[in-house]
Amino acid sequence: MWVSRRAAAVPGSVFSLMDAAKSRARARGLEVIDLSIGSSDLNPPDAVLEALRDATRDPGTYRYPLFSHTAPLREAAAAYLGRRFGVTVDAASEVLPLIGAQEGLAHLLLAVTDPGDAVLLPDPCYPPYLGAVAVAGAQAVPLPLLPERGFLPDLDAVPEGMRPRVLLLNYPNNPTSAVADVAFFHRAAAWCRARGVLLVHDHPYAELTFGEYRAPSALEAGLDGVIELHSLSKTHHMGGFRVGFAVGDAGVIAALARVKGAVDFHPYLGIQRAAALALGLPDAVGRVGAAAFEARRDALVPALRELGWEVQTPQASMYAWARVPGLTDSVAFAVRAAEETGVAVSPGRAFGERGEGFVRFALVQPPEVLREAARRLAGVAVAGREAQPR
Ligand SMILES: Cc1ncc(COP(=O)(O)O)c(C=O)c1O
Numbered sequence: 001m002w003v004s005r006r007a008a009a010v011p012g013s014v015f016s017l018m019d020a021a022k023s024r025a026r027a028r029g030l031e032v033i034d035l036s037i038g039s040s041d042l043n044p045p046d047a048v049l050e051a052l053r054d055a056t057r058d059p060g061t062y063r064y065p066l067f068s069h070t071a072p073l074r075e076a077a078a079a080y081l082g083r084r085f086g087v088t089v090d091a092a093s094e095v096l097p098l099i100g101a102q103e104g105l106a107h108l109l110l111a112v113t114d115p116g117d118a119v120l121l122p123d124p125c126y127p128p129y130l131g132a133v134a135v136a137g138a139q140a141v142p143l144p145l146l147p148e149r150g151f152l153p154d155l156d157a158v159p160e161g162m163r164p165r166v167l168l169l170n171y172p173n174n175p176t177s178a179v180a181d182v183a184f185f186h187r188a189a190a191w192c193r194a195r196g197v198l199l200v201h202d203h204p205y206a207e208l209t210f211g212e213y214r215a216p217s218a219l220e221a222g223l224d225g226v227i228e229l230h231s232l233s234k235t236h237h238m239g240g241f242r243v244g245f246a247v248g249d250a251g252v253i254a255a256l257a258r259v260k261g262a263v264d265f266h267p268y269l270g271i272q273r274a275a276a277l278a279l280g281l282p283d284a285v286g287r288v289g290a291a292a293f294e295a296r297r298d299a300l301v302p303a304l305r306e307l308g309w310e311v312q313t314p315q316a317s318m319y320a321w322a323r324v325p326g327l328t329d330s331v332a333f334a335v336r337a338a339e340e341t342g343v344a345v346s347p348g349r350a351f352g353e354r355g356e357g358f359v360r361f362a363l364v365q366p367p368e369v370l371r372e373a374a375r376r377l378a379g380v381a382v383a384g385r386e387a388q389p390r
Contacts, residue, residue, distance in 0.1 A: 030342030055270025124351030299367030
């Protein structure tokens with residue numbers, strides 16, 4: 001069967017290897033602790049579920065959701081950005097509902113790049129970024145995220161002559177859990193404006209922050225030449241609802257709406273109502289979920305350090321990113337760990353070359369389960385069996 005170059009260029013995922021390893025562990029009678037997927041295990045707030053339930057009984061929600069029907073969600077998004085980040089946006093021209101941030105990014109790249117254009121993206125990164133770049137026929141240019149730079153990219157290292165179309169950033173970051181301050185976004189936006197590059201900030205972990213820390217928005221550096229992707233998946237535990245929004249530069253939002261108009265409709269109106277309600281909830285509601293992830297962080301990070309693994313204390317996100325001394329093949333290690341102990345983690349290599357030597361833990365289990373996972377991992381050899389003396 002003929003497959004397009006575009007389809008063939010989408011990188012495969014190591015997660016199928018992990019699935020097979022988890023199945024083998026189950027076949028051996030092990031109870032699997034799956035920390036490999038960043039899907040929140042918490043429930044959306046009750047009021048959000050009620051709003052969706054009510055909407056399903058309203059025949060007014062059964063039709064195609066036209067752009068004009070998205071006004072309540074766009075207005076709720078604008079109000080949230082004003083309240084939370086002090087950013088003023090026009091709900092009519094600067095906000096667009098998405099079927100999740102992942103959908104939004106893929107279509108955004110179709111709207112702002114031409115085949116062969118360079119897209120600067122972090123290494124390591126959320127793997128679908130590479131798929132989105134491939135689908136657009138663009139060229140991924142990895143920017144190393146190194147621990148010694150706080151996992152922030154060095155924009156000065158980008159060759160002067162390079163003319164990228166897009167700089168893609170994500171803080172709080174998946175997989176490293178690093179955060180960026182508002183000064184960083186000002187520098188990144190200035191760098192982009194000086195070169196005519198679109199700054200795209202993927203911001204699904206905006207509210208999964210710990211202690212006093214609050215994540216800034218890239219839009220605090222201005223909307224001109226900046227787009228931010230928001231999602232309800234992590235902040236309100238609504239990953240299955242598939243809803244988020246793009247916000248920023250009106251010209252880019254219009255181009256994204258044009259591309260999306262050719263391929264999809266807006267989310268189901270009931271989901272839009274639930275999302276609008278979620279965005280208007282008092283911040284204290286979101287803090288409850290964030291506090292649960294913080295307690296998990298506090299359980300896992302010290303347990304990993306006891307294993308001798310190097311891990312910074314995350315201030316945000318739902319991940320711990322651990323460097324395992326001596327690890328050179330994180331994929332083989334993760335497969336071995338899943339098979340031998342039933343603990344499934346993500347190999348750092350799955351997120352890019354600079355992820356090698358690391359593993360990512362998604363904090364999607366209660367604290368005692370995370371401690372148990374660390375205990376089980378203590379018995380897994382870091383180097384492969386093939387490297388052990390016979
Ligand atoms: C950095 C990043 N962007 C986007 C997504 C997906 O967001 P959504 O569910 O809104 O498509 C994820 C999910 O893990 C993510 O980690």
